[in-house]
Amino acid sequence: MYASGETTEGASSLAPPPLPPPPSPPHDEGEAAPARPRRRFKIKEIVGSGSFGTVFKAADRLLDRMVAVKKITVHTGSAVSIKRCLRELTILRLCR
Numbered sequence: 001m002y003a004s005g006e007t008t009e010g011a012s013s014l015a016p017p018p019l020p021p022p023p024s025p026p027h028d029e030g031e032a033a034p035a036r037p038r039r040r041f042k043i044k045e046i047v048g049s050g051s052f053g054t055v056f057k058a059a060d061r062l063l064d065r066m067v068a069v070k071k072i073t074v075h076t077g078s079a080v081s082i083k084r085c086l087r088e089l090t091i092l093r094l095c096r
Helices: 010-014 079-094
Strands: 041-050 053-060 065-072
Touching: 041 065, 065 079
Parallel strands: none
Antiparallel strands: 041 053, 053 065
């Protein structure tokens, strides 16, 4: 009981209303979402393949231009395979 004679039953109505859900991402259904590569890139053709994977010619729907997309294939989980894959990713990152 409060000093004014009220009980805690009325106190719950003073709680703030729950927050609304976060807004949806600012893109249309047909537009690519950056976090979803399968929606962002439209694969056109295979450019080549090798021991680290396959390179595709693709249309980047977000940037509205043609790009190369590499799908990396790791055949085993061995330390050597992982090291080679990480080296390949480092080299590709530097090619920006």
